[in-house]
Amino acid sequence: MDLTIQRMHAIFDSGAINNELWLGQSRQRAFAKLCEIMGWLGAFDYALHSSIVDHMIAVDALFNHASPRQVARYREEALRLRKVYAFGCTEVGVGTDVRNVQTQVTYDRKRHCLVLHSPSPEACKCWIGNALRAAQVVMVIARLMVDGEDQGHHWFRVKIRKRENGRLQEGVRVMACDPKGGIHANQVAAIRFDQMELPVDALLQRHAHFTPKGVFVSDLPLGDRFIHSLKTFLQERLLFMAGIRHSAGLAAHLGYRFARHRLIHGAGGREPLLRQPLFRQRLYAIQLKALALKYLEQAVRKRFEAHWAQPQRRKELHLLAAQNKSVGAWLGIEVIGLSRELCGSQGFHHYNQIVTQRMDCEVANTFAGDSSVMAYQIIKDALARPRFVGSTPTNLGQWVEAKIVSQCAEADGYTHQQAVGMAYARALDLIIQEVEGQRRLDSETLGDLIQVLRPPLHAWLDAGADSLSQHASQKQVVRLAGLLRPPRALVSAMIDKPDYIRQFTRSLYEEQ
Structure with a gap:
């Protein structure tokens, strides 16, 4: 922990990163570079990455909500990490x-x-x-x-x-x-x-x-103050995505390098594991998912850079950040986990980085907003403002989005799986647009990339596929909980108790 703070001081002393590089600040032209550096830090040490983000989110709150006089007073200490x-x-x-x-x-x-x-x-x-x-x-x-x-x-x-x-x-x-x-x-x-x-x-x-004289004055109506207080919860999700996509890219790279070095016995003698077709099939799918993360991050960041100065686009950016965060966490953790399996027991070793990245990135689905809650925000907007009324979808992501909207309109509501499907559908749409705009991939590789992202969309190719959501009654869940109940002696978790919060915070209330 102390080393992390020391590294933070060294990084901020160098001027390589600080809140001046955020959108809306004086050096915002370097925002893409900030995301790249934060991505490198995420792959190097996710705890360092998250500690820096923690500081910069707090500073962003200061810059967004403080008066000009307050910003001037605290600006240097915050930018230069004179105070953590x-x-x-x-x-x-x-x-x-x-x-x-x-x-x-x-x-x-x-x-x-x-x-x-x-x-x-x-x-x-x-x-x-x-x-x-x-x-x-x-x-x-x-x-x-x-x-x-x-x-x-x-x-x-x-x-x-x-x-x-x-x-x-x-x-x-x-x-x-x-x-x-x-x-x-x-x-x-x-x-x-x-x-x-x-x-x-x-x-x-x-x-x-x-x-x-003690009179409270605000130029914001009471009903607007909560929404305004959330202004600081956007750009951090892009920095988060940069960290996890670089972590996933590192894990995929290590899986590839392991396959080149690891020798096995083949028909012609000892040969690299990479020559095995079954192994390549697994590795190729992982590489494509890591590449999808890269293009998703680029697509969202470019839209933030283009529209940040337009307040009327802020809701759109909020949804893009939610989409970036949810799919980035789900896909990033999946890539890291599959890469660990590729490397066998070596993938489980701490010094080979992958399992350590997996442990650190497990928090990704929780912080910066719960990924499932982000998906619920996305589908609510998609249902309130359908994008394909009177127009024809042009790619698989758009087609699945239109399909889910149609299904939800008939059912007058949505399920968890439909929300997840919507998040992936919109992400796939952005990825396809980014790849086609850059012309970096041939049509065959793009087709393969789309193929590996089909599983989260698959249920929505069949209107009646989501029986799980229909069967998840409270009675059924309670019944299965009884079938799964472990022996009492195995349960030591605080959250097993209804007063777990008081147990968790007990040391904050004990007499010193």
Whole structure:
């Protein structure tokens, strides 16, 4: 963990990456290069990649929601990593369901200050990268309470330590989220705020502030404040995609190199494993999926670069980011897992990188938004705004999208599998457009690439194929749970208990 922070300082000192390279900032022309470098870092060390993203997401929240005066005050420390930042969004009780966060900041009129509080164990900020020892600043999203009225979601700059690795400020309790399944070198923590006193200017003030007389003022209607608070949840998903697609590409490369070096006994004597047709069939499919990730990332990034300055396109970009994130996670983890199998026992060895990448990237389906929830957002939009009314689809991805929309219209709803199919269909459409626009692949290779992406689409070639969704009644699920119930002695997981959140956060409430 300490080495990760040291590497972060070296990288930020070099100027190779920082938030100035994000879209909308002064060096946005280098955004493609930023994505490429972040991809390399993801393949090198996914924990380092995620730690850097954690800092930069927090800084993006500062830049998006702070007043010009506040940005000027904190800009250099954030850009140059003079202070390590953490991103305090997720809560243990609601995950990434940001609308229902419980953390509260209350205005104390008598003292003209703010009081930050976690009102229950469910409200503790959780899985907060960099926060365990290094972070001095946490960007916290919370509900602002003024004179007993909920003023909605706002961002706050909260200083939790005076110096890196220093003592916590009064009113802050932190515990490790270890042991984790992967990204062991990211200082992931849970945070409890206990009546922590903050200055009034801890509130980010681009759209809201308190007057010297204690009057709360906002130029955003109450109903718009939640949506506006989500502005920072877009570009991070592109950086995430860059990391996982490079990790998948590395794994596919190692599978290929292993097949060239590994000698087996063939008809003509010892020969490379790569000469075996059955092995090549497995490897080729993996390479095509890794290549699909590359073209998907490029297609989404280009649209972000072209349309970021157009506020009216922001919803479209949000859906592209969701699509990029969900399919990127699913396909990336699949490529890494299949590559591990290609290399046999050598693929299971830590120093051969692949199994380590697989462990680290397992978190990909969870952070930056749950992949399945991202797919639900995509299909909701597709049903609300059908793309192929009065027009004919021109490729398989578009055809499957139109088919799913038609099926859902008849059923007046959608299933999980239809949502997954829609995410893959739209991703395939983007990949085909990107490949055809670049003219980098011959028609046969493009056909093969499309073929390996057909399985997630296959159910929608038959309107009656999704019997699983129809049979997944609560009664049936409970029945199967009974058939699968393990011996009591085998179960030690906290989540087996209804009070698992209180068990998980216990150390935040114990007397010191």
